[in-house]
Amino acid sequence: MKKVRGLQRKNKLLIGLVCLCTGFMLAIQFQSNQTPQERDTRDLWEIRTQLQQEQRQQQQLYQEISQVKNVLDEYEAQSEPAQMKALNQSIQELEIKAGMTEKSGPGVIIKIDQLFMDIEGPQSSPVLTPDLLHHLINELNQFGASDLAIEGQRMIDITPIRLVNDRIYVNNHPLPGLPVEIYVLANNAERLIDYIEVSNSNDYFAIENLKISTEESSQIELPAYDGILNLQGINVNAQYEVGDE
Amino acid sequence: MWLPAMFLIFGVLLGLMTNITVPDAYANYLSIAVLAALDTLFGGIRAQAERKFDQKIFVTGFFFNISLAAFLAFLGVQLGIDLYLAAIFAFGVRLFHNIAMIRRIYIEKWEKRKIKQEK
Numbered sequence: 001m002k003k004v005r006g007l008q009r010k011n012k013l014l015i016g017l018v019c020l021c022t023g024f025m026l027a028i029q030f031q032s033n034q035t036p037q038e039r040d041t042r043d044l045w046e047i048r049t050q051l052q053q054e055q056r057q058q059q060q061l062y063q064e065i066s067q068v069k070n071v072l073d074e075y076e077a078q079s080e081p082a083q084m085k086a087l088n089q090s091i092q093e094l095e096i097k098a099g100m101t102e103k104s105g106p107g108v109i110i111k112i113d114q115l116f117m118d119i120e121g122p123q124s125s126p127v128l129t130p131d132l133l134h135h136l137i138n139e140l141n142q143f144g145a146s147d148l149a150i151e152g153q154r155m156i157d158i159t160p161i162r163l164v165n166d167r168i169y170v171n172n173h174p175l176p177g178l179p180v181e182i183y184v185l186a187n188n189a190e191r192l193i194d195y196i197e198v199s200n201s202n203d204y205f206a207i208e209n210l211k212i213s214t215e216e217s218s219q220i221e222l223p224a225y226d227g228i229l230n231l232q233g234i235n236v237n238a239q240y241e242v243g244d245e
Numbered sequence: 246m247w248l249p250a251m252f253l254i255f256g257v258l259l260g261l262m263t264n265i266t267v268p269d270a271y272a273n274y275l276s277i278a279v280l281a282a283l284d285t286l287f288g289g290i291r292a293q294a295e296r297k298f299d300q301k302i303f304v305t306g307f308f309f310n311i312s313l314a315a316f317l318a319f320l321g322v323q324l325g326i327d328l329y330l331a332a333i334f335a336f337g338v339r340l341f342h343n344i345a346m347i348r349r350i351y352i353e354k355w356e357k358r359k360i361k362q363e364k
Contacts, residue, residue, distance in 0.1 A: 011300050014300060024260045033272070
């Protein structure tokens, strides 16, 4: 009888231990699945810069609102012919902004050409790639170019540069072979030339056996964008970088 | 009956108080181990109700099932097959089966007692 009771006690203890293990594992599993609360870990500086940024944005929005309000007031205050005039003026302004009109001014003519003419070995002509062109255009915009045209094709905000059948198409028009000329309008042409001369683009182009040469010009004429502005499918691209949120 | 329950609560408290968490990569293993443990536990309760409880089978079943499940999950990860789903399925089915059997046994017992009382 005593032996049986001892066995039973041992039994119970073992079952208890198994239960203990199970409970322990359950608790750990429960805890692991509990998603930790998202904490605001930004320090004072990050919050301050964020605040500043938001304030700047707010300022900008206010400015835009007041501008648009002014235009609206003008429309409302004027008689019908004057209203038409104001509207036309707005349309013209917007067209200039969008690159739908011809534009002239001081600027730089950039010529992309072959770097070495007489390379030994099998003759091959250097190839301009859309990536290189993209890079150069981004740099030009960064360096203060206000308007651009590549071989008679005006660059607007939605101008595509694509590689189709081994040819580069700008605004859906193929670029002729080398040399390629880029017309750049800039308020400070000299500075732009300086920037181009020290930019990375030179090296990248040289790798492809291409050379960038610049020439200042007091009067450059850019053609108007002659295609159809298709704004369908264009959305505001709100990008968040790491650390923004 | 109260001892296992107490140990279970004690284990849960211990787990909650130690504040241990398992990294995401091993969450699968633990979940499957928990399932195996629960399966064994309910299996034990059922065996007890059927009066054929064997301590050896219970204890070895507990550890063996857990290690087998973890091994299966590990193998699945190595092979790129979600093998742990197989274990979850098997244990889930058995869990339901065991609980259903326990319910039946206790209902039968209750009915027998009722009939006895009426007599």
